[in-house]
Amino acid sequence: MFTNKVYKLSPVFIQNILLSSRAFIRKKLRENKECEQLTKELISHDYDSEALKQYQSKTLKNVLTEAQRNIAFYQRFADDINRFPYIDKAEVNSNKDKFLSPNKSGVIIKGSTSGTTGAPLSIPQNMQSVITEQAFINRMMHWAGIQHNDKRAWLRGDMIVPQEQKKGPFWRYSYFENMILLSSFHLAQKNLDGYLNAMQNYGVQAIQAYPSSIVTLAKHLESNDTYYQGTLKSIITSSESLSKEDKALVERRFKCTVFDWYGLFERVAAIASCEHGRYHILTDYAHVELLPAGKAENGRDRAEIVGTNFNNSLYPLVRYKTGDHVLLSDEISCPCGRVFPIIDSIEGRMGDYLIAEDGQKVHILNHIPKGVSGLLGVQFHQEEYMKIRVLVTCNNDFTADQKLKLVCNVKERLGSKIDITIAIVDDLVRTKNGKVRQAICTL
Numbered sequence: 001m002f003t004n005k006v007y008k009l010s011p012v013f014i015q016n017i018l019l020s021s022r023a024f025i026r027k028k029l030r031e032n033k034e035c036e037q038l039t040k041e042l043i044s045h046d047y048d049s050e051a052l053k054q055y056q057s058k059t060l061k062n063v064l065t066e067a068q069r070n071i072a073f074y075q076r077f078a079d080d081i082n083r084f085p086y087i088d089k090a091e092v093n094s095n096k097d098k099f100l101s102p103n104k105s106g107v108i109i110k111g112s113t114s115g116t117t118g119a120p121l122s123i124p125q126n127m128q129s130v131i132t133e134q135a136f137i138n139r140m141m142h143w144a145g146i147q148h149n150d151k152r153a154w155l156r157g158d159m160i161v162p163q164e165q166k167k168g169p170f171w172r173y174s175y176f177e178n179m180i181l182l183s184s185f186h187l188a189q190k191n192l193d194g195y196l197n198a199m200q201n202y203g204v205q206a207i208q209a210y211p212s213s214i215v216t217l218a219k220h221l222e223s224n225d226t227y228y229q230g231t232l233k234s235i236i237t238s239s240e241s242l243s244k245e246d247k248a249l250v251e252r253r254f255k256c257t258v259f260d261w262y263g264l265f266e267r268v269a270a271i272a273s274c275e276h277g278r279y280h281i282l283t284d285y286a287h288v289e290l291l292p293a294g295k296a297e298n299g300r301d302r303a304e305i306v307g308t309n310f311n312n313s314l315y316p317l318v319r320y321k322t323g324d325h326v327l328l329s330d331e332i333s334c335p336c337g338r339v340f341p342i343i344d345s346i347e348g349r350m351g352d353y354l355i356a357e358d359g360q361k362v363h364i365l366n367h368i369p370k371g372v373s374g375l376l377g378v379q380f381h382q383e384e385y386m387k388i389r390v391l392v393t394c395n396n397d398f399t400a401d402q403k404l405k406l407v408c409n410v411k412e413r414l415g416s417k418i419d420i421t422i423a424i425v426d427d428l429v430r431t432k433n434g435k436v437r438q439a440i441c442t443l
Contacts (some may be wrong), residue, residue, distance in 0.1 A: 008162050012172065020175040021239060027176060030134040039136040043142055045284050048318070049339040051286055059286045059310045066101075069317045070112055073098035074318060081287070081319065086306060088321040089113070089121050097106065097139045100124070101314050108314070112370060113265045120369055123265060123315050132311040133267070140272055144234040144259040146206045149233055153199045155209035156180040156239070157367060159188065163412050171198050180204065184213040185413060188360045192220040200230040207254075210235075211242040212353075214250055216361075221253040232256040238263065241346055262346050266309025268320045278331065279341035286310050295323055300344055349371075352439035354382050357415025365438055368409045374398025375406075379428040380439040387419045399439040 007018055045052040064081060067074040073095055077084050094101055107127050112120040146152070154174075160183040161170050170186040173179070180202045182195055195217060199207070207262065214235060217403040221227060232254055237247075238261035247258050260279070262271040270285040281288050287310070290303035305322045329344040369378045374397030383387040388410065393397065407420045429440065 010131050012125075012169070016173045016175070018176075019172055019181065023174045023179070030131055031138075032131065033282070035131045035135050035138070038132060039138040039142075042135055042139045042284060046338045046340075052339055056283050056287070059284070060193040060308065063308060063310055063313075063316055064318065065285075065412075066313060066316055070101045070103060071099060071316060072314075081308065084318045085260075086319045086321050088140070088323070089319065090248045092317065092320070093121055096122070098267060099317065100317055101316070104314065109338065111265060114385065120375070121266070123312070124443045125312055126314045129267070129312045129314065136270065136311075140236065140261055142275060143272065144206065144236055144257075146236075149178060150205040150233065152180075152201050153204040153207045154179050155184055155207060155213045157184055157210060159185065159412070160185070163414070164416060168194050169198065170195070173202075174427055185356075187213060188358050189220070189315065191272055192217060196221075200228070204230055204232065206233050209235065209237055211237045211240045211246060211260075214254075215242075218246075218250045218253040222249065227252075228254045234259055236261060244345065261322075262345075264307075264322060264324075265313050266317055266320060266322070266323055267309040268317055269305050269322060270345065271326070274334060274336040274338060276335045278329075278336065279326075279343045279346065280332045280334070280338055281343060282340055284310075289319065290326065290328070291321075296327050296347075299326075302327055302347070324365070338443075343437070352380075352437055354380055354388060354439050354441055355385060356415060357386065357414075357441050365413070368413060369406070371411075372398075372406045372409065373402050375402075377428050378406075379437065380410075380441075380443060381429075382439070382441045385443060386417065388414070388421075390420060390422050391425050392422060393426065393428060394424060 007015060010018065035072050041055075053271065060081065061079070063083075068077060068079050069075075074084065090424040105126070108126070110122065111125065111132060112122045128425055155364070158170050158181065160181045162238065163185055163277050165186070166286070168186075169193060170191060171182040173178050174181060180198060187195070210311060214237060234256050235250060235254060235258045237258055238251075241256070242260050247260065250258050251264045257275050258273070259271040259275075262279075264268070268286050270282040271279050272282060273279050287308040289306040291306055293302045293304045296302050302325050307320055307322060307326050307327060308318045309316060327344040327347065329342045331342045334342055352365070354365065356362045365380065367420040369375050374394045377393040379391045383389075390406065390410065392406070406422065410420050411418055
């Protein structure tokens with residue numbers, strides 16, 4: 001919607017109406033009685049280990065049975081999870097149709113992963129999956145003390161205003177959600193006080209943000225030795241890793257608790273932090289296995305997240321290796337009293353950045369490869385201001401038109417005057433432990 005010409009060329013008040021209408025439709029589709037009932041059931045799991053165990057066991061059994069019965073890729077396996085193989089994004093991409101259920105009915109929603117660590121993975125969902133996901137979001141809001149009619153700020157990866165816009169305001173309003181939506185692409189130093197004032201003037205009670213975006217504002221407050229002047233119940237962060245140091249900084253400068261959420265579009269795992277700062281694996285969201293992966297520098301055991309999704313019967317993924325890692329915890333219980341397993345912290349997805357046309361650091365690069373066919377992997381290199389070299393590994397579907405689309409995507413997010421070159425390579429530059437960084441900026 002945000003890159004649609006009608007939206008981009010409309011006056012601000014029309015953009016607000018369009019955003020509000022979109023929110024009204026989404027709300028009607030997602031937040032129905034079924035969603036409300038499921039939200040209550042999920043909340044009932046928080047302190048009841050037996051109810052949680054029964055729900056997890058029953059759901060896993062149903063997922064495996066349906067996968068073995070309906071999914072071509074899984075039909076040769078028994079309904080014992082230990083007999084299913086580990087899979088990853090590359091294997092799913094190579095066998096796309098074999099993971100799709102023939103039981104398609106109703107509205108099908110298509111989406112894809114970000115492509116941060118390789119080619120985007122296209123995953124269809126049905127409305128049941130969307131409604132269930134909303135129920136888990138509702139429970140997270142409940143953890144954070146956010147109520148239905150609270151005023152919220154949304155500071156994530158949506159192109160609320162066009163990248164080329166240089167004058168504020170850099171935010172819009174969604175009236176049906178009681179929400180101010182602020183652009184994460186215009187967080188230049190000169191604009192930061194305006195962002196803080198806009199949230200304060202709107203009377204925001206909670207913020208949902210990318211870590212990189214809210215940390216930028218927190219560092220601005222710290223550099224000026226001041227604090228957020230509004231009164232917040234909480235902040236919810238997601239989609240990027242949040243270091244303990246940055247979390248503490250945000251909590252100090254915004255004077256509230258940060259609730260951090262880890263999830264994937266594949267729906268194979270979810271991890272949420274509570275009011276005591278512990279990270280809990282949500283075992284009613286997915287079946288999660290933690291594969292040993294050596295030790296971290298601090299001596300803690302590291303493990304890779306492997307998940308089996310519970311909430312997408314149209315495209316079930318069993319024992320999916322995410323490539324993301326966690327550090328294990330010695331704690332077996334949390335002061336919050338919730339019965340979900342505890343981990344120490346989440347590794348990976350620390351936001352690499354590029355320098356945009358206006359000199360701003362842009363961490364939000366996940367959406368650039370979306371919609372570009374033929375990509376197997378993408379990596380951004382920047383050694384000079386106003387010049388970016390994009391390394392790609394690709395197949396024959398990456399045509400001249402797709403190359404142009406990739407260039408346009410980069411310029412849309414970083415600035416139209418940036419010089420972009422595309423280089424097709426055999427492999428991307430990797431770190432010592434074999435990971436592919438999203439961006440390498442030496443400025």
